[in-house]
Amino acid sequence: MVLLSLNGVCKNFAGLQVLRDVTLSVEPGERRAIIGPNGAGKTTLFNIISGELPPSSGNVLLEDRDVTNLTPERMFRLGVARTFQKNSLFLQLTTEENVRLAVQAHQKQGHHWFRPWWSFEAINARTRSVLERGGLWSRRFEPAKNLSYGEQRQLEMAIALAGEPLLLLLDEPTAGMSVTETSSSVATIASLPRSLTLLIIEHDMDTVFALADRITVLDHGQVIADGEPNAVRNDPQVRAVYLGEPV
């Protein structure tokens, strides 16, 4: 069964049509890249999927459940997590504390008021595994504001992963990273288990071709191509949009 499907999703902002009739479906375990020039509506699409924005028309289905108008908190609890272009971390807290808060939320242990935080073994174990997977274990006592930009992006992703989501939306995960940070990030993403489905907005084509099973191309709010990487790479319409070649 398809994990995520969008049907005829449109979005207008006061007369400006940002998304037009977007229809796509994502299989469980798939790595789907969403690419397109700036202003194509990619982040808006993510906002609609994760619940920050409602679509003007069309619907969003998670498995067979209509999730079109649910709030981001609801979506998170249903297993849809996302990262943001702009980091939204707990800067004064350490790396470990950042992840721990997310794990604690997921395990619903926030209400305990008498037992100290380090006595919760299940949270300890999960926090450790998330930090190790994200390559942040060695930086766990460092306040988040002292991390390098690349490490902070890793932390963003770790926090999203702490909730054991079904679907992870990565919004430009390698933006602003150096070459080494990018390849480290790509390796981390590639190593994520197939029990997790990924939707990735990216501009860096090397990253896209390294990770994606399928690519959806957006331009001016419309899907202009959707398919295997090689097919998309050779699609004339896509080439026109990116390289300015005549169709």
Place this chain on the structure above:
Amino acid sequence: MADKVIAIAPPTDTAVAQRRPTLSQRWLTGIHPAWLLLIPVLAIVPWATADVFPFGVSLATSILVLSIFTMSLDLLLGYAGLASFGHAAFLGLGAYSAAILSAHLGISNLGIALLAAIAMASAGSLVLGLLALRTSGVYFLMLTLAFAQMLSAVAEKWTPVTGGTNGLPGVKSPELFIPGLTVTRGIPYYWLTLAITILCFFLMHRLINAPFGRTLIGIHQNESRMRAIGYNTRLYKLGAFWVAGVFASVAGVLYAFFNQFISPDDIGFTTSGAAVLMVLLGGEASLIGPIVGTTVYVVLQNVLSSLFTGRWQLILGALFVIFVLFVRGGFVGIWRRMRRGPA
């Protein structure tokens, strides 16, 4: 607040390792056992010096009572990030509960007074919380302030019950457990207060180090992210409000029994503001900070009012101003910066 690291130092690696915590870590949650020695010191010194320094017991008692109040405010201000300027309302609810029971109904049982105070504080914090927590920042501040003034006005106007503007005298000494076991003024009351303060400190310390406290800190840091990862932040903030209100009302009960009198002036705008200053003075987001701040403030107030009778509020106000302009993070902030070494 920008350069303060709120995180407590994790107890070495027990954070994510599988080592059994030591006994002191389990029971004292990170407080060094040496601090326990302070307790007998605090108990004995005022008693021993009572002849030489008779004012000491009274001073120490008021410092302790107000410390409970300011620590509870710090839960809101420093940890949860809720700048409440009306916390004296809860002090008032507790104080007036105890005072009315004792002066009007002849019930001076401490347990009953505390129960009544907690009930009133629960109701009050629920009402205020449900209303004020829909807003943030300035609106929140003003709502809490207005709430406190409103209660103060009720105390002023409802003369038959609250004694009106002149206050309610005639509060007797409190009784413990059985009638007749009265805790008299002076040293016995001081010891009672010390015991309750230590208990409150312990409970609040536990709270802060438990998941609930960590969640509050997270909400303070980045509320929208907390919501995004699945926390019902409004509920947590309401919880913090309730806890802070309850502890403040406990302080109120102790305050009423200590002064054997309560008046609307005690629970107005000035008290709320002074409490905020005490927290900031000592350093917010710590429990020691409010205690230090309260001590400094109370001592200063006593010194100034005896040196400059009538003018001391002017100097106090000036101190507020100077302090805000030049000192950041309070005494605890200074201490933390010193510990971290030159940045």
Place this chain on the structure above:
Amino acid sequence: MPQTGCKGSNLACGAMTADFVIVQGLNGVAYGLLLFLLAAGLSLIFGMMDVVNLAHGSFFMLGAYLGYSAARASHNFWLALIVAPVAIGVLGALVELGLLKRLYHRPLLDQVILTFGLSFMAAELVKIVWGSSELVLQPPDIFAGPITILGDTYPVYRLFVIAIGLLIALALWMVERRTRIGAIIRAGVADREMAGGLGVNIGAVFTGVFAFGAALAGFGGVVAGPVLSLFPGMDAQVLINALIVVVVGGMGTLTGAFWGGLLIGVAVTFLTVLVPQIALVLTFLVMGGILLVRPNGLFGMKLR
């Protein structure tokens, strides 16, 4: 505000007669316009500068006391009405330049504590200079007497208060809508950084707004003198009501301050007369009710 003749509970006197409503209504409007003078400054100062000025009540109080002294010294109310606000405005400018300016990049609480401390100092200062007992500022002779409305006597001075309040409101509204300064201020409230980016000297505008707000409060103090009495706690009393007005009306909007002022002024006046014990409680509930429906106040914009 003193009530008309009935002793005991006004409700028992069949209070809701036409003349009662009119008299208290006028009282309410007068008080509401006084609150507007305060709330306008508070609201703009917050809207533009993100500063909660807890010393605003002090400006009001100092204006009243300075006006009192000026009026007694010169035997001229009108002179006091000009001198006091100007002096308070200058005081406001000094406070902003010397103290407040350093705290703009600090969290909200620091400014609150600063202004709170200043209000402490002002209250003590007043006690030292003018003493703790209640003082009365005499209204100018032309307005000193009563006038007869529908068979009831009513102090003329209060009508003057209403008139001057409306005049100021109108003047402010015209400045806000029709002049360049007004546009700059509206821009500053809406988006401070953008306004700064447009080449406006934001620092000077801040000082000006703060000083003007203070002067307005001081003016309100002098005008209020003959109606309310002068005593060292008057700043706290009026500040609370002004804050409620700002919360209800919405931050950063003169319209909100105006309508909020009228609403709260009338509400507080009627409630204080009818049910004095719980007047403030009911006002608080009214405020709560409004905030439940509109968390940013009646005319407030979304907080940045």
